[in-house]
Amino acid sequence: MNTLRFEPIAEDHIAPILEIERVVNTAPWSERSFRNELTHPYGVFLVAIAEGKVVGYGGFWMVIDEAHITTVAVSQAYQRRGIGQRLMIELLTRARDNGMQCSTLEVRAGNVAAIKLYEKLGYIASARRKGYYPDNREDAVVMWLHDLPHWEPPAK
Ligand SMILES: CC(C)(COP(=O)(O)OP(=O)(O)OC[C@H]1O[C@@H](n2cnc3c(N)ncnc32)[C@H](O)[C@@H]1OP(=O)(O)O)[C@@H](O)C(=O)NCCC(=O)NCCS
Numbered sequence: 001m002n003t004l005r006f007e008p009i010a011e012d013h014i015a016p017i018l019e020i021e022r023v024v025n026t027a028p029w030s031e032r033s034f035r036n037e038l039t040h041p042y043g044v045f046l047v048a049i050a051e052g053k054v055v056g057y058g059g060f061w062m063v064i065d066e067a068h069i070t071t072v073a074v075s076q077a078y079q080r081r082g083i084g085q086r087l088m089i090e091l092l093t094r095a096r097d098n099g100m101q102c103s104t105l106e107v108r109a110g111n112v113a114a115i116k117l118y119e120k121l122g123y124i125a126s127a128r129r130k131g132y133y134p135d136n137r138e139d140a141v142v143m144w145l146h147d148l149p150h151w152e153p154p155a156k
Contacts, residue, residue, distance in 0.1 A: 001050055001078075001081050001082060001083060001086075003049075003050050003051055003052075004048060004049070004050045004055075004083060004086060005048075005049050005050075006046045006047065006048055006049070006087070006090050007046065007047050007049060008044075008045065008046060008047075009034070009037050009038055009045040009046065009047050009057065009059070010038070010047075011038065013047045013054055013057070014031065014034055014035065016053065016054035017034055017047070017054060017057050018031055018034065020054065020055075020056075020057070020073060020074075020075045020076075021034075021073065023075075023076055024073050024074070024075070024076055025071075025073060026135060026136070027133065027134075027135045029071060037059055037070075040061070042061050042062045042063070043059055043060070043061045043062070043070070044059055044060055044062075044091065044094050044095070044098070045057070045058070045059030045070075046058060046059060046087065046090060046091060046094075048074070048083055048086070048087050050078065050083070054075070055074060055075045055077075055078040055083060056072075056073060056074040056075060056078065056083050056084065056087050057071070057072075057073060057087075058070075058071055058072035058073065058087050058088065058091055059071065059091065060091055060095055060100075060103070062095070062098060062100060065099065065100055065101040065102070066100060066101070066102055066103065066104055067091070067092070067095035067098075067100040067102070067103040067104075067148070068103070068104055068105065069088075069091065069103060069104070069105035072084060072087060072088060072091075072114070074087070079113075084117055085117060085120065085121070085154070088117065088118075088121055089121070089153045092121065092145070092148065092151065092153070093153075095148060096148045096149060096151065100148055101147070101148055101149065102144060102145060102146050102147065102148050103123070103144070103145040103148060104142065104143065104144045104145070105118065105123070105142075105143055106129070106132070106140040106141070106142055106143075107140065107141050107143065108133060108138050108139075108140065108141075109128065109138060109139040109140065109141050110138060115141065115143075118143050118145075120154050121145065121153070121154065122145050122151060122154075123143040123144060123145045124143060124144055124145070124146075125141050125142070125143050126142055126143065126144050127141075127142040128140070128141055128142070129142060
């Protein structure tokens with residue numbers, strides 16, 4: 001995926017993001033939630049562009065010195081090509097550059113793809129929230145990546 005690049009979210013990205021979101025997320029974010037990221041004072045939200053189109057997106061909020069990953073997704077047709085990993089590396093690098101000391105996220109217990117991705121990046125599962133997701137009462141796994149200043153991205 002040589003043409004892959006990352007841009008901060010902009011108005012033009014909202015429509016293609018919503019198209020992807022409807023397909024890949026069982027409980028999709030609303031348009032309003034994405035619009036909120038356009039001007040979020042403590043947020044960083046990036047869009048992955050390849051072959052001239054939006055193929056993924058993700059962001060984090062800076063909570064004191066913790067980077068809380070809010071969402072990450074890759075369009076179905078572009079999954080398993082390393083885009084999710086490169087997007088997360090970009091987010092974590094920017095979080096570190098913004099002085100964040102660690103990162104955390106919540107993920108559905110059954111979302112094996114995402115859990116594997118986060119583990120590959122160095123996140124460790126540290127708690128389970130029973131029945132956390134309202135749509136299907138699925139548990140959430142809470143993951144943390146400690147010591148972001150000394151974090152190294154995976155070699156491959
Ligand atoms: C999770 C998601 C973002 C991964 O994006 P992706 O671009 O397909 O992932 P990558 O190709 O960068 O994969 C990187 C690593 O993630 C893991 N991984 C990704 N998809 C996987 C799958 N289907 N099964 C197992 N491991 C997987 C692997 O460890 C992989 O490394 P490898 O290629 O060396 O095996 C993507 O599946 C997605 O958008 N899912 C729907 C939305 C979602 O669940 N988001 C997370 C919410 S918390």
